[in-house]
Amino acid sequence: MWEKKPVLLLILATLAIMVGTTITMILPFKWINAEADRISSVKPYNALQLAGRDVYIREGCNNCHSQTVRPLVADVLRYGDYSKSGEFVYDQPHLWGSRRMGPDLARVGGKYPDTWHIQHMKQPTVMTPQSNMPAYAFLTANPIDPAYTERKMKVLGFPYTLAEIKALAGKNELDAMVAYLQKLGSDIPWRQQAKAVVVGDLKNPYLNDQAAIKEGEHLFDQNCESCHSLEMKANAKSDDVGPPLTNMQTFEDKELFTLIHDGTGGGMPSFASLGANKIWKIVTYLKKGHLEHELKELKEGHEK
Amino acid sequence: MKTTDYNYDIVKSFVHWSILWGVVAILVGVLISFQLVYPSLNLPPYLTYGRLRPLHTNAGIFGWGIGSFMALFFYVVQRLCRRPLWSEGLARFQLYFFNATIIGVAVTLLLGFTTSKEYHEQEWPMAIMVVILWVMFSVNIVMTIIKRREEHMYISLWYMLATLVGVAVLYLVNAAQIPVSLFKSYSAYAGTNDANVQWWFGHNAVAMVLTTPPLAIFYYFLPKTTGAPIYSHRMSIIAFWSLIFMYLWTGAHHLLWTPVPDWVQTLAMVFSLMLIAPSWASVFNGYLSMGGQWQQMRDNYLVKFLILGITFYGLQTLQGPSQAVRSFSAFIHYTEWVPGHVHMGTMGWVSMVLFAGIYFILPKIYGREVYSIPLANLHFWLVLIGQLIYSVSMWIAGIQQASMWHSINPDGSLTYTFVETLAQLYPYWTIRAVSGVIYLAGVLVFIYNLIMTARSPQVSLSAAAQNV
Numbered sequence: 001m002w003e004k005k006p007v008l009l010l011i012l013a014t015l016a017i018m019v020g021t022t023i024t025m026i027l028p029f030k031w032i033n034a035e036a037d038r039i040s041s042v043k044p045y046n047a048l049q050l051a052g053r054d055v056y057i058r059e060g061c062n063n064c065h066s067q068t069v070r071p072l073v074a075d076v077l078r079y080g081d082y083s084k085s086g087e088f089v090y091d092q093p094h095l096w097g098s099r100r101m102g103p104d105l106a107r108v109g110g111k112y113p114d115t116w117h118i119q120h121m122k123q124p125t126v127m128t129p130q131s132n133m134p135a136y137a138f139l140t141a142n143p144i145d146p147a148y149t150e151r152k153m154k155v156l157g158f159p160y161t162l163a164e165i166k167a168l169a170g171k172n173e174l175d176a177m178v179a180y181l182q183k184l185g186s187d188i189p190w191r192q193q194a195k196a197v198v199v200g201d202l203k204n205p206y207l208n209d210q211a212a213i214k215e216g217e218h219l220f221d222q223n224c225e226s227c228h229s230l231e232m233k234a235n236a237k238s239d240d241v242g243p244p245l246t247n248m249q250t251f252e253d254k255e256l257f258t259l260i261h262d263g264t265g266g267g268m269p270s271f272a273s274l275g276a277n278k279i280w281k282i283v284t285y286l287k288k289g290h291l292e293h294e295l296k297e298l299k300e301g302h303e304k
Numbered sequence: 305m306k307t308t309d310y311n312y313d314i315v316k317s318f319v320h321w322s323i324l325w326g327v328v329a330i331l332v333g334v335l336i337s338f339q340l341v342y343p344s345l346n347l348p349p350y351l352t353y354g355r356l357r358p359l360h361t362n363a364g365i366f367g368w369g370i371g372s373f374m375a376l377f378f379y380v381v382q383r384l385c386r387r388p389l390w391s392e393g394l395a396r397f398q399l400y401f402f403n404a405t406i407i408g409v410a411v412t413l414l415l416g417f418t419t420s421k422e423y424h425e426q427e428w429p430m431a432i433m434v435v436i437l438w439v440m441f442s443v444n445i446v447m448t449i450i451k452r453r454e455e456h457m458y459i460s461l462w463y464m465l466a467t468l469v470g471v472a473v474l475y476l477v478n479a480a481q482i483p484v485s486l487f488k489s490y491s492a493y494a495g496t497n498d499a500n501v502q503w504w505f506g507h508n509a510v511a512m513v514l515t516t517p518p519l520a521i522f523y524y525f526l527p528k529t530t531g532a533p534i535y536s537h538r539m540s541i542i543a544f545w546s547l548i549f550m551y552l553w554t555g556a557h558h559l560l561w562t563p564v565p566d567w568v569q570t571l572a573m574v575f576s577l578m579l580i581a582p583s584w585a586s587v588f589n590g591y592l593s594m595g596g597q598w599q600q601m602r603d604n605y606l607v608k609f610l611i612l613g614i615t616f617y618g619l620q621t622l623q624g625p626s627q628a629v630r631s632f633s634a635f636i637h638y639t640e641w642v643p644g645h646v647h648m649g650t651m652g653w654v655s656m657v658l659f660a661g662i663y664f665i666l667p668k669i670y671g672r673e674v675y676s677i678p679l680a681n682l683h684f685w686l687v688l689i690g691q692l693i694y695s696v697s698m699w700i701a702g703i704q705q706a707s708m709w710h711s712i713n714p715d716g717s718l719t720y721t722f723v724e725t726l727a728q729l730y731p732y733w734t735i736r737a738v739s740g741v742i743y744l745a746g747v748l749v750f751i752y753n754l755i756m757t758a759r760s761p762q763v764s765l766s767a768a769a770q771n772v
Contacts, residue, residue, distance in 0.1 A: 003457050006449045013466045020552030024568050025504040032496045058416035060354025070561035074710040077718050085563035088495030093420050096499050100638040103722045130727045134346035155484050275717020
């Protein structure tokens, strides 16, 4: 019957596609972003953060970086607490992404200091030698337009002060991008809550273990060197991200362990996800051989 | 039969342009594959991976995919309705508008004007052009069908009508944006709602752009090519209605383990598994319509394209539902496995069927015989090998990547840092880029074959028709 009546077929087809649409797409609006979903500490973006978010959108960062931490062991260990619906109520559009060619960024806020991000955005391989991310140094040449940003704040209905808009003058797109990244995932106090407490007395199991020192050196190169390299300072490749580690003998092993494990909050990130064994190996290396190794590399660098 | 009534000119023009956009899509795809291995190939600000990747998908899906569907729909609708297009003028205008839209989208994407929504990156002025384009196309097809000279509507026409209404609903709902300026707007939906609407759109764009149109084309050209009728009319009816009913429930399988409500995710997972049935009904209908004449796989190059196409559709619709299961999604989602899956659908299923359709109609329209069947076979093998290398290398890469991401030491810590997992991907990405070059070579052979067909001596139309 409908095979002879195209208009009827169109109507029936529309009805067929509207059933699933209504139930799985329209109906959820009743619950998503409703009162029960809200988290009081989650705030809208300020003017600089919003400008940064729009740079993130324009550059298509979401093509390589996701922004949702799943409630899976490996996700939570790697990125932090899993994402809650209420954290995204001001995201128009959402930027959850579908690929992780780069790491998830839902919890990147507060992980690194601003200087790390600035160096990394300008030339990613300075901070992460094996990175394949494009360099975004050109962002520093683009100023933020205060009037245009104010209009965006109005369209989205986000609260702002005139002083906040005025302060945008003189800021560039990289400043805005860093401000946005530092807000991501930091509206809820997950870092404090997720902080792992190390129990038992902190005793280095690898004292003078040559194999551990060797392994510690490898781990240091992978995880620490981009911020703490003496050679880098000498060549002035990077601004001061982390200090050169020339005074490790003045620390006790357990002090270094706690520092690496917990991070410094806003400065150095926590490296708890490496696990106790790897952290002890790094500590062992830092105490035995790190300075000699660095000075040797520095000398070789000069000779070249 | 009088063939002079039909408007073939417009079909020809759409084919030419869609092939051009297809080449653009592949070239950009090859470039961004190499960019992942050699980041210095990124030329900021306009030619970075982040801006080029949407250009690749838009040129592929909208330029090559929809462009060819428009061409083949215009051809098939006239044949099945036994009448010329309702309005040739409108179709001609649609061609100009189509190219203006694709060029507009390409330029604005490179300039960084994007909504960020996958496969819906077009900013609002471009989105309005897409809507106008779709209305023009729909009116012409629907009016041609209403005024048809054949009482029954063949299967292909059902799939066409479903495509028209499906795309319209999906695109309009997901296009709700609040403009800030000429090329900047914000989504009307926020956070988890925005994600749920976007993937309801995103997944059903796969249904209404990459499934129903190639099925319409497949159902028409397979019997035309083999000379045997469709195996089961009843099975195609059941498959059609259950496919378009079930697809719309499954969008949230792109959002498993995210803050989208659990029940929405569970429904998406269950309906994805159920979709195996109507998908495979079409696959079986295709195989059984061969009527046992499998020697045609050797003798008839068009059958090769069509049967390999429907086979990849079958594999795609088994792999897809498996990825929609929570536990497997937890493992492979966000990895390189996913582009391996997607490209089996686009390079395997959709493009194979389009190649067959174009090989079938173009020589007819030119009034010539195809220039070289050996070249058509070479084209077939190059695109098949290119696509297989692409998908298999990405599946392996995805499994390795996922295993490393999820690997945990006995002390409960992660075994690998993110960068360690990234470094493992470089060899796979190189292989993938090379596979793209092989595929491109196949398409260039295709184009050469078509050009030489157009330049070869003319034969009478009826003789050409008998020879395909």
